[in-house]
Amino acid sequence: MKKLDRYGYVFIAPFWVVFLTFSIYPVLLTLYYSFTNYSGAEGEQIVGLANYTRLLGDSYFIEAFFNTIKIWGVNFALQIGGALMLALLFSDLQLKLKGLAFFRAFFYLPNLITISSVALLFGILLDWQHGSLNMMLLKVGLIDEPISWLTQPVTAQLSASLILTWMWFGHSFIVVMAGVSGISKDYFEAALIDGATRWQIFSRITLPLLKPILLYIMITSLIGGLQLFDLPMLLTDGLGSPDGALNTMVLYLYNQAFKYNNYGYAAAVAYGLFIITLVFSIVIFKGMFRKEQAEKKGA
Numbered sequence: 001m002k003k004l005d006r007y008g009y010v011f012i013a014p015f016w017v018v019f020l021t022f023s024i025y026p027v028l029l030t031l032y033y034s035f036t037n038y039s040g041a042e043g044e045q046i047v048g049l050a051n052y053t054r055l056l057g058d059s060y061f062i063e064a065f066f067n068t069i070k071i072w073g074v075n076f077a078l079q080i081g082g083a084l085m086l087a088l089l090f091s092d093l094q095l096k097l098k099g100l101a102f103f104r105a106f107f108y109l110p111n112l113i114t115i116s117s118v119a120l121l122f123g124i125l126l127d128w129q130h131g132s133l134n135m136m137l138l139k140v141g142l143i144d145e146p147i148s149w150l151t152q153p154v155t156a157q158l159s160a161s162l163i164l165t166w167m168w169f170g171h172s173f174i175v176v177m178a179g180v181s182g183i184s185k186d187y188f189e190a191a192l193i194d195g196a197t198r199w200q201i202f203s204r205i206t207l208p209l210l211k212p213i214l215l216y217i218m219i220t221s222l223i224g225g226l227q228l229f230d231l232p233m234l235l236t237d238g239l240g241s242p243d244g245a246l247n248t249m250v251l252y253l254y255n256q257a258f259k260y261n262n263y264g265y266a267a268a269v270a271y272g273l274f275i276i277t278l279v280f281s282i283v284i285f286k287g288m289f290r291k292e293q294a295e296k297k298g299a
Contacts, residue, residue, distance in 0.1 A: 040263050070157055082165075086176075156236075222284065
């Protein structure tokens, strides 16, 4: 039987070959390049921590970091806030709202559209001269002159956040509602009998029991948000216009590597992004479960 067990390694060998070749090897090669001045054409030279030292003082990277946080932060706040609000309404035993299946499908539909189509669609809708949004706002009298949504830093970042919210809200809503559905209705019924208000039920029962789900949403949203690239790339000239407001960390990395041929420095940026993501993830995890950890230590 032991001889037959060895044949299992033959069947899993293709996976390991592909995994090592296309996952582990690029990661290790990128780490090596981050310590070099590799530019793609000439042989690289080891420069030690020079790329990382440069990264710490790079004002463009720091600006890209804050741009990414702003765009992701507004997007995440709207997503999670809207998802929790709808979860509160649909889980309310007194309201007994119907149509949950319809709303789940309706909100999830934007997530099925490719990002290139979304960028093209909103590029037309937000066009300064002929965009449908400006035309509608002018017609109802909310604005006196067209707004250049994508050529002003504040409105460009806000537009990117709202587009991302529109795309990913359905996913967050479905995950939150799945978590709410897993909570026994006995808790809600007992709370109603005891005279608890809707807010007390939500804050004392729903939210604490949703912590693992919220942690999952926050971590995955953070990882995706810090890697934001495609929408700013397609909405702008590829350099993060206007005035660098849509220049995210990954877009900056992309331009350093494939526009300016600074592959060594781009590799350092990639690992800098990895460290930032790791630190933020640990902080979020520790922050959400700080109370439970304190109670365990006290016990």
